[in-house]
Amino acid sequence: MLSVFISNRLRASKHQAGLIGFLSKSSTLGVMLGVAVLIVALSVINGFEQQLKTRLLSVVPHVAYQAPYDPISSWPDKVSLLEAQPGIVAAAPEISVTAMVQFRGELKAAQVKGVDFLTHHKVSDVGQFINGAALASLSDDDIVLGRHIAAELGLERGDKLTLLVANPQADSPLAAPKRLNFVLAGVIDMGGPIDRTLALVSVNRLQQAMGLAQDQVTGLRAKVDDVFAAHQIAMSAGRALPDLVYVNSWFRTQGSLYQDIQMVRTIVYLVVFLIIAVASFNIVSSMVMEVKEKQADIAILKTMGAKDSTIFTTFAIQGVSYALIGALVGLFIGILLALNISDLFRAWVEMDGDNPLQGVYFIEFLPSQLMWFDVVAxxxxxxxxxxxxxxxxxxxxxxxxxxxxxxG
Known part of the structure; x- marks a missing residue:
């Protein structure tokens, strides 16, 4: 095409080495950086959203019913009742207490959950993150601790430890706690704050410690088929329970985190596209100056019979080529970084020794998920x-x- 040929000749002109060349190169560089940053940022945000859904929401309760006063009796019947409600995939019993883990004179606080080892996999995927024995194979004397709890106490698999649980039957709040002996059977390694707080034991042991009957628990948790409708499902299914319970869902405990991710996504889109817009404005400036400088060449082309459409297409192609080169190079750099950002972050943390995500987010590594829709968009x-x-x-x-x- 004639327009493409003329555009290439104009770009190769010696005048491109001056101010016009500098502006065109800076605009191309701006588009390149904007595209690369946007691809990396969106991939990281997608990674956080994926980890929220597949990691955090697979472990924390989608829906939880907690008894504030009297325990929930006949929990197998209540579980069946919940599982019959629309939107509920599965339900399971749970007892949640705050306790102290003791080993060789050292103490560490933990959020202890008493669960049914045989059915807990129906409502939680925590078993996928346990290094050690399978959850369903654990006995009443076994305990599973978060990785950081075990590391800070110097515990290893097979070690015997003591769990100090407040005695709910004592007359005085200062009464000595109950001491429960366990064997460390596994370690939870999720790469986040849960590793610092969670401990899993048999629901039978906590029932005995708290003076509850075998069919009594302090809470029920449920898994739903649509996590984004969890709160509505929780309220609807909770009406079927005859017990007085507090109704909770992951939206109340982790919803702000999801909203923060979506807000950051919007801000990243806005800011980076403004950067690309500024770079495109540089294209306008350089193209206007080039048109001024090339007026004689344009006039000669017109006298030789060049159509207005040819002149228009020539300069449009030249301007678009600046952005296209920057966009393609930026895509290559952005995709390359997005695919390796997790490894680069891990290497940087190992070299620096300080993890800025530790104790801040629900994971302690930098996730990335490249979506080709984002690339095309x-x-x-x-x-x-x-x-x-x-x-x-x-x-x-x-x-x-x-x-x-x-x-003239």
Missing amino acids: VLSITLVIAVLSCLYPAWQAVKVDPARVLG
Whole structure:
């Protein structure tokens, strides 16, 4: 095409080494950096959202019913009742207490959950993150601790430890706690704050420690088929329970985290596209200056019979090419970084010795999930901005009057 040929000749012109060349190169660099940053940022945000759904929400209760006063009796019947409600996939009993883990004189606080080892997998995927024995194979004397709890106490699999649980039957709040002996059977390694707080034991042991009957628990938890409708399902299913319970869902405990991820996604889109828009404005500036400088060449082309459409297309292609080169290079760099950002972050943490995500987020590593929809969307929007930014300079080129330029 004639327009493409002329555009290439203009780009290779010696005048491109001056101010116009600097502006065009800076605009290309701006588009490249904007696209690369946007791809990496969106991949990291997608990674956090994926980890929230597949890691955190697979362990924390989707729906929880907690008895504030009297325990929940006949829990097998209540579990069956909940599982019959719309939206509930499975339900299981649970007793949750705060206790102290003691080993060789050292103490560490833990959130202890008494669960039914045989059915807990129906409502939680915590078993996937346990290093050691399978959850269903554990006995009443076994305990599973978070990785950080075990590491800080110097515990290893097979070690015997003591769990100090407050005595709910004591007359005085200062009464000595009950001491329960366990054997460490496994370690929870999720790579987040749960590793610092969670401990799992048999629901039977906590029932005995708290003076509860075999069919009594202090809470029920349920897994739902739609995590984003968890609160509505929790309220609807909770009405079927005859007991007085507090109704809770992951939206109340982790919902702000999900909203923060979506808010950051919106901010990243806005900020980085503004960067791309500024870079595209540089394309406008360089193209306007180039049209001014190339007026004589444009006039000669017109006298030789070049159509206005040819002149318009020539300068539009030249402007778009600046953005296209930057966008393609930026995509390559962004995709390369997005695919390796987790390993780069891990290497940086090992070298620096300080993890900025530790104790801040629900995971302690930098996740990344590259979605090709984002790649296509970023490239498409960048090209649309580039095309719009080239319309005015190309139109100015069409308006050049050969008689005025060559006659002067």
